[in-house]
Amino acid sequence: MWFACHRRPDRSFFWKGRPFPVCARCTGLYVGYGIGLLLSLWLGPLASFWSVVLIIPLLIDSFTQYWQWRESNNPLRLITGLLAGTGIVLLTIGFAYTAALALTVVDGY
Numbered sequence: 001m002w003f004a005c006h007r008r009p010d011r012s013f014f015w016k017g018r019p020f021p022v023c024a025r026c027t028g029l030y031v032g033y034g035i036g037l038l039l040s041l042w043l044g045p046l047a048s049f050w051s052v053v054l055i056i057p058l059l060i061d062s063f064t065q066y067w068q069w070r071e072s073n074n075p076l077r078l079i080t081g082l083l084a085g086t087g088i089v090l091l092t093i094g095f096a097y098t099a100a101l102a103l104t105v106v107d108g109y
């Protein structure tokens with residue numbers, strides 16, 4: 001991940017009285033990374049319009065909260081994190097695959 005988690009207890013899940021090491025959104029992102037990886041392994045590279053669509057709910061949830069238009073909640077942070085994490089990995093693997101194909105064509109292999 002490109003930024004550190006704030007680890008705020010009010011935005012984290014708890015297990016046996018102790019907070020998770022990362023917040024609800026980051027929990028979703030990390031699990032989503034795994035889902036995206038499994039989907040890529042199962043279905044092949046999938047970078048597409050739908051990979052980007054999976055990221056949009058997180059952006060809306062994060063920015064509307066940041067701009068103080070509304071307050072999010074941990075289940076919503078988890079779900080938007082799951083979707084975005086999946087989309088980020090699908091997009092990254094898809095682009096990497098496309099770039100590798102382009103390099104292969106250029107190099108003549």
Ligand SMILES: [Zn+2]
Pocket residue numbers: 004005006007022023024025026027
């Ligand atoms: Zn976090």
